Amino acid sequence: MSDKKTEVGAKARVDSSNALSFSAPNLIDQEKRNFIITATACTGAIGAAAVAVPFIGSMLPSERAKAAGAPVEIDISKIKPGEMMLEEWRGQPVWILNRTDEMTADLAKHHDELADPDSKVAQQPEYCKNANRAIKPNMAVMVGLCTHLGCSPQKKLEAGGDMGENWTGGFFCPCHGSKFDLAGRVFKGSPAPTNLVVPPHQYLTETTLLIGVDTVEA
Ligand code: FES
Numbered sequence: 001m002s003d004k005k006t007e008v009g010a011k012a013r014v015d016s017s018n019a020l021s022f023s024a025p026n027l028i029d030q031e032k033r034n035f036i037i038t039a040t041a042c043t044g045a046i047g048a049a050a051v052a053v054p055f056i057g058s059m060l061p062s063e064r065a066k067a068a069g070a071p072v073e074i075d076i077s078k079i080k081p082g083e084m085m086l087e088e089w090r091g092q093p094v095w096i097l098n099r100t101d102e103m104t105a106d107l108a109k110h111h112d113e114l115a116d117p118d119s120k121v122a123q124q125p126e127y128c129k130n131a132n133r134a135i136k137p138n139m140a141v142m143v144g145l146c147t148h149l150g151c152s153p154q155k156k157l158e159a160g161g162d163m164g165e166n167w168t169g170g171f172f173c174p175c176h177g178s179k180f181d182l183a184g185r186v187f188k189g190s191p192a193p194t195n196l197v198v199p200p201h202q203y204l205t206e207t208t209l210l211i212g213v214d215t216v217e218a
Helices: 003-007 030-050 061-068 101-109
Strands: 072-075 084-089 092-098 139-143 154-156 170-173 178-181 201-205 208-211
Touching: 072 084, 139 208
Parallel strands: none
Antiparallel strands: 072 208, 084 092, 092 139, 154 170, 170 178, 201 208
16 A cells, blocks of 8 residues: 555545625625625635644644645545535645536537637646546536636536526636636636646545545555
8 A cells, every 4th residue: 555545534624605695785886896706705715725724733843734735535425416515625625526417418518618628728637638527427526716816616506597598507706707617617708717627636436535646556
């Protein structure tokens, strides 16, 4: 067994809600509204990092550094098709989305609308440079931070709804309007320049995901 496996186990959870409120008073002009939305979303993303502090605050410096960068082992057996889990790794929110077969099939339907449909920009490990940006076709693993200015996009997993009749599910960043599909690929016209980051990861068993390293022997 590799030495790296001994690093596994520093696990942290954060609240799964990343929804933002849009109930700003009508008297607030658009400029102030944009500032508030940006600040709120980015604060939420940063908050994910803050969760880890109580766990590592009492450790020695060397232990602290190791825990902050340690891989995170996750039981994904409870994520039903169509559902998403939020975890934290290196102070960043990481989404684990169990796409339904229909969601996965829909990924091939809007290539013309995407800025980088074939994931040519190195925003993912080589083993995820494929049609689904995933090791398991239905299981998406992404860092939940917008590649524009780092806000945390909202999940808009369902087709249609307030995103319009052509929407097949994905993520919407309210800060400046970037849109991503269910593989984290950015739509053309978004201020975000690249697809969402796929972190290094691997499966230790059928239902155990390891985020942060991809060289441990399964
Ligand atoms: S941070 Fe600007 S669109 Fe997401």
